[in-house]
Amino acid sequence: MLFNSVQYLIFLPTVVLLFWLSPRVVKLPLLLVASYIFYASWNPPFVLLIIGLTLFNFYWGKLLSRSTTNRKKVFLTGIIANILTLATFKYANFFLDTVASAVHLVSKQTPDFALNIVLPLGISFFVFEFIHYLFEVNKGGKPVDSFVHFALFAAFFPTQIAGPIKRYDDFMKQMTDTNPFKLEYFDEGLPLIVMGLAKKLLLADNLAILVQMGFSNPSAYGAPELWLFTYAFAFQIYFDFSAYTDIARGSAMLFGYHIPINFNLPYIAANMSDFWHRWHISLSTWLRDYLFIPMGGSRVSNWKVNRNILITFALGGLWHGASWSFVIWGLFHGLCLVVHREFVALKGRLPRLDVFWKSGYFHYLSMFMTFNAVCIGDVFFRLQDSKQAFAAVKKMLLFSPIYTADEAHHFFIAKETLPIIVPVTVTMVAVLFFSTLPLSKLIKDRAFDGVPQFIKGAFCAVLIIAMIVLIPTTSAPFVYFQF
Amino acid sequence: MAPNMTPTAKALTGTTFSCLACLIAFNLIINALFPAGLPKFQDTANLWGTQVAKLPPLMQAKNNSDVLIVGASGILFPSVRCDDAFYKRQTRYDDWYMKYKIWTYSKSDYFANLLGKRLGKDISIANSAVGGCMMSDQYLILKKYLASGKKPKMILLFSGPKDFLDNHRTKIEKTSTYVQLADLPVRIGDIVQGNTRCDTAIPELTEAVMQSISSFYFYRDDYRAMLAHETAKITHHPEDLKKATAMLGSDDKTPLTKQQKEEAKERADAKFAPAKDAKDLALFRKIYLPINNAQFEVQSKYFEKILALAKENNIPIQVTFMPLTPQHTGVLPPETWKRYKDTVRAIAANAHVPCWDPVQDLHFQPDDFEDSAHLDAAGGQKFFKYLTDRICDDPRICQTLTDQKVLIGQH
Numbered sequence: 001m002l003f004n005s006v007q008y009l010i011f012l013p014t015v016v017l018l019f020w021l022s023p024r025v026v027k028l029p030l031l032l033v034a035s036y037i038f039y040a041s042w043n044p045p046f047v048l049l050i051i052g053l054t055l056f057n058f059y060w061g062k063l064l065s066r067s068t069t070n071r072k073k074v075f076l077t078g079i080i081a082n083i084l085t086l087a088t089f090k091y092a093n094f095f096l097d098t099v100a101s102a103v104h105l106v107s108k109q110t111p112d113f114a115l116n117i118v119l120p121l122g123i124s125f126f127v128f129e130f131i132h133y134l135f136e137v138n139k140g141g142k143p144v145d146s147f148v149h150f151a152l153f154a155a156f157f158p159t160q161i162a163g164p165i166k167r168y169d170d171f172m173k174q175m176t177d178t179n180p181f182k183l184e185y186f187d188e189g190l191p192l193i194v195m196g197l198a199k200k201l202l203l204a205d206n207l208a209i210l211v212q213m214g215f216s217n218p219s220a221y222g223a224p225e226l227w228l229f230t231y232a233f234a235f236q237i238y239f240d241f242s243a244y245t246d247i248a249r250g251s252a253m254l255f256g257y258h259i260p261i262n263f264n265l266p267y268i269a270a271n272m273s274d275f276w277h278r279w280h281i282s283l284s285t286w287l288r289d290y291l292f293i294p295m296g297g298s299r300v301s302n303w304k305v306n307r308n309i310l311i312t313f314a315l316g317g318l319w320h321g322a323s324w325s326f327v328i329w330g331l332f333h334g335l336c337l338v339v340h341r342e343f344v345a346l347k348g349r350l351p352r353l354d355v356f357w358k359s360g361y362f363h364y365l366s367m368f369m370t371f372n373a374v375c376i377g378d379v380f381f382r383l384q385d386s387k388q389a390f391a392a393v394k395k396m397l398l399f400s401p402i403y404t405a406d407e408a409h410h411f412f413i414a415k416e417t418l419p420i421i422v423p424v425t426v427t428m429v430a431v432l433f434f435s436t437l438p439l440s441k442l443i444k445d446r447a448f449d450g451v452p453q454f455i456k457g458a459f460c461a462v463l464i465i466a467m468i469v470l471i472p473t474t475s476a477p478f479v480y481f482q483f
Numbered sequence: 484m485a486p487n488m489t490p491t492a493k494a495l496t497g498t499t500f501s502c503l504a505c506l507i508a509f510n511l512i513i514n515a516l517f518p519a520g521l522p523k524f525q526d527t528a529n530l531w532g533t534q535v536a537k538l539p540p541l542m543q544a545k546n547n548s549d550v551l552i553v554g555a556s557g558i559l560f561p562s563v564r565c566d567d568a569f570y571k572r573q574t575r576y577d578d579w580y581m582k583y584k585i586w587t588y589s590k591s592d593y594f595a596n597l598l599g600k601r602l603g604k605d606i607s608i609a610n611s612a613v614g615g616c617m618m619s620d621q622y623l624i625l626k627k628y629l630a631s632g633k634k635p636k637m638i639l640l641f642s643g644p645k646d647f648l649d650n651h652r653t654k655i656e657k658t659s660t661y662v663q664l665a666d667l668p669v670r671i672g673d674i675v676q677g678n679t680r681c682d683t684a685i686p687e688l689t690e691a692v693m694q695s696i697s698s699f700y701f702y703r704d705d706y707r708a709m710l711a712h713e714t715a716k717i718t719h720h721p722e723d724l725k726k727a728t729a730m731l732g733s734d735d736k737t738p739l740t741k742q743q744k745e746e747a748k749e750r751a752d753a754k755f756a757p758a759k760d761a762k763d764l765a766l767f768r769k770i771y772l773p774i775n776n777a778q779f780e781v782q783s784k785y786f787e788k789i790l791a792l793a794k795e796n797n798i799p800i801q802v803t804f805m806p807l808t809p810q811h812t813g814v815l816p817p818e819t820w821k822r823y824k825d826t827v828r829a830i831a832a833n834a835h836v837p838c839w840d841p842v843q844d845l846h847f848q849p850d851d852f853e854d855s856a857h858l859d860a861a862g863g864q865k866f867f868k869y870l871t872d873r874i875c876d877d878p879r880i881c882q883t884l885t886d887q888k889v890l891i892g893q894h
Contacts, residue, residue, distance in 0.1 A: 183494045186498075190498055190499050191498050387588070418723065452496070456498045456500070457499065457500065457503075458501055460505075461502045464502070465506075465509060470710075
């Protein structure tokens with residue numbers, strides 16, 4: 001059941017209505033059952049997987065909290081069990097394909113090891129939540145007493161499939177609190193859902209058409225066109241994923257639950273470190289807390305810090321998908337962070353240039369460079385074929401050729417025979433590109449906070465009407481569903 | 484938001500209520516601006532060539548005609564034939580002409596001219612007659628026509644037995660007119676009032692709800708198509724991939740449309756002479772027989788509703804029996820024919836509405852018909868002259884049509 005489907009438009013109000021009409025003791029079990037129904041709507045047998053993992057982690061957390069002598073062993077066993085589950089479902093085929101490729105290199109024969117394992121939806125998200133739970137219990141956190149609470153923490157349908165990755169202490173506290181019905185929940189939740197749907201259906205889905213056109217055959221386009229498609233993809237993925245988060249947060253809000261934000265104006269980041277404080281915040285903080293810091297974090301020697309960064313981001317890339325292009329994407333981001341670290345150190349050694357470092361010119365130049373660096377990384381994210389991605393990036397960086405060979409001195413994108421959607425989406429990318437900074441600044445300065453609620457309501461109504469007319473006949477699933 | 488607001492005020496000025504209020508207001512504005520439903524763009528093209536093709540433009544038309552013709556093909560055909568003769572146009576009797584000229588025709592200029600000359604004032608006529616229409620369809624057309632904000636000075640209702648008895652249209656809610664015009668309230672109203680059969684009430688209601696949902700998709704596609712079309716016109720880009728492929732693949736940028744191809748074929752073997760051999764009698768036997776009494780009852784009820792609707796809106800209405808060939812009336816059992824005429828007369832008399840029967844005063848020759856049920860140009864001219872005489876003989880009707888401000892028609 002997708003957030004942008006008619007089924008969800010029926011499912012959500014039904015569950016919200018039942019939730020607020022039910023007596024307090026029934027509320028959480030009802031939400032849990034609804035969450036399992038939500039999950040089962042994709043593939044019923046896989047409900048058993050999420051229930052099985054929940055049971056395991058619930059009891060393992062209790063065991064871990066009681067353990068004293070063999071605590072480390074219990075903790076590691078729990079972590080390994082979770083990682084093995086994720087690896088089996090998500091990486092087994094990738095691993096076997098890599099082995100087959102290696103065999104092919106040596107023996108020139110290609111063995112078929114494929115197991116055709118189906119990747120359960122949202123597994124990367126709920127397994128990360130379980131690992132986080134075991135880490136926190138191991139650090140001395142109190143294990144969850146109620147199975148229903150714990151099961152709902154993992155299965156809560158707004159965040160079940162694509163996050164944000166929740167923290168159990170925050171979420172548990174909200175479940176144990178008595179939440180009387182407040183209309184404010186709807187006043188806060190509804191705009192988030194409408195904005196999310198508008199981002200997904202009006203922006204991301206339309207941009208996807210241009211992106212698909214460009215990245216289905218990148219060799220056919222010149223460098224400026226590839227930059228255009230990459231910008232389009234950067235905006236598509238941002239609107240797609242942040243739309244999911246908005247709908248998830250809005251849906252959770254209708255039940256009175258607060259879910260952490262996942263994006264904070266990422267495209268105005270002034271450097272890569274800043275970018276990761278603004279992009280997929282729940283993942284970046286998870287990687288920091290449960291991967292980077294346990295490896296030593298930044299309290300080790302300089303080269304080890306850089307190594308830790310590269311490992312963290314390579315694994316972060318792999319978390320996104322079982323493909324080498326995701327690993328390259330992760331390594332690229334890791335490398336950018338390392339370069340930024342070294343650059344910060346260099347800046348410190350050049351105090352004479354302080355005026356420039358602190359100037360607005362440098363700030364805007366940094367933002368521009370960071371955005372473009374993110375876009376280059378996005379080529380690897382979008383193109384699953386690493387060779388194709390490297391060729392496209394080479395073209396983009398060298399800015400050559402400007403035109404493609406078969407369309408000498410003409411941009412293919414400017415052809416009059418292309419359907420109307422192409423010039424419309426190209427215009428859309430241009431508008432987004434030039435409006436991101438001023439709009440982000442307004443949001444940052446909280447310029448919209450003082451807008452009266454009834455104006456916000458009217459804006460939501462306008463968006464709903466626009467969506468009714470303009471949404472495509474079919475809407476693609478959210479990009480982050482595949483992870 | 485002010486912190487000292489009461490909870491009710493807080494709720495009412497909150498995002499949720501404001502959003503709902505705006506959506507309701509938007510809906511009310513749309514209903515006020517387009518009482519006959521939102522204007523459709525693509526749909527008119529899709530309907531092109533069907534019997535109901537004329538309805539969307541007729542409902543959306545802004546001009547308020549003096550006279551509204553309500554009826555079926557019985558009045559539509561002579562209107563077209565007479566107008567073709569009036570404008571010295573070559574009339575045709577092929578299928579293409581029927582689909583693309585007759586079904587889409589919404590005037591009766593020859594008749595308007597006759598009336599205008601006699602009354603000494605220009606008279607405009609809107610012809611809402613739709614081929615194959617039953618009384619229930621005519622009621623819906625009139626209802627939607629009036630709901631669109633137009634108010635004629637007089638309604639002329641033309642009746643034939645096929646309006647009451649048609650074995651090809653046993654379900655009123657399935658006719659093309661109904662599908663085109665009926666909205667959810669109309670459908671629910673029919674179920675509640677028992678106009679649709681009880682055993683199909685629940686499936687019909689489900690279908691009505693589904694249709695109202697699908698109309699959302701219809702409008703969405705329609706408006707998207709319209710926006711794409713307008714943007715394409717400005718940017719000179721094709722609207723979609725199909726058209727883009729056509730532009731890339733063909734040197735001829737203006738290929739013949741389906742309609743043009745059809746016309747070319749029809750032109751090649753068009754018969755420019757009427758077929759008056761009454762071959763259609765076999766078809767009418769299937770339409771009338773066996774006699775469906777239940778249908779007759781339901782359609783009679785709708786006839787009553789048409790008269791009541793005109794009365795409610797304070798519009799004078801005249802009922803006229805359409806002339807038919809003796810062979811045609813011979814298809815019906817004599818008692819059914821009598822029952823039909825008696826029922827129409829009785830209902831009209833009951834509503835104090837005049838009922839005219841031209842065959843009592845005029846003698847129609849076989850040459851006056853193009854087939855057993857439709858008058859040709861010659862017959863049509865005779866018929867319209869008769870109607871003009873009848874209308875102009877009544878000073879009260881004349882006064883109404885010439886804006887003399889005298890309420891007439893409720894005899």
